Amino acid sequence: MSLSKLRKGDMVKILAGKDKGKTGKVVAVIPEKDRIVVEKVNIIKKHKRPDQKTKGGIVEKEGSIYISKVGLFCNKCNKAVRIQSKTLEDGKKLRICSKCKDVINVG
Secondary structure, eight states: OOGGGOOTTOEEEEOSSTTTTOEEEEEEEEGGGTEEEETTSSEEEEEEOOOSSOOOEEEEEEOEEEGGGEEEEETTTTEEEOEEEEEOTTSOEEEEETTTOOBOOOO
16 A cells, blocks of 8 residues: 555554454554554663663553555454546545445545
């Protein structure tokens, strides 16, 4: 899946890896590395040193996932789908589910 097809705020389904089958919202897109960060998926533990403001310790946060491991989630089909793009007369682009032909997240 191309990076231009996924945006911040989209619902995606994980297709491979330890979190396979989970769905979540895209928190960040990292186009230079072809990766995305999904909410509550791929949780990693980061060891943080104490500084003047914080105590330090082990912090859990979301790690990035390679873009090909996720698929855009269609609420009508209730699964990860491929998408098509359609341009309207006024120049606006829509993302359409390949299976049910429903508009996905006009946003």
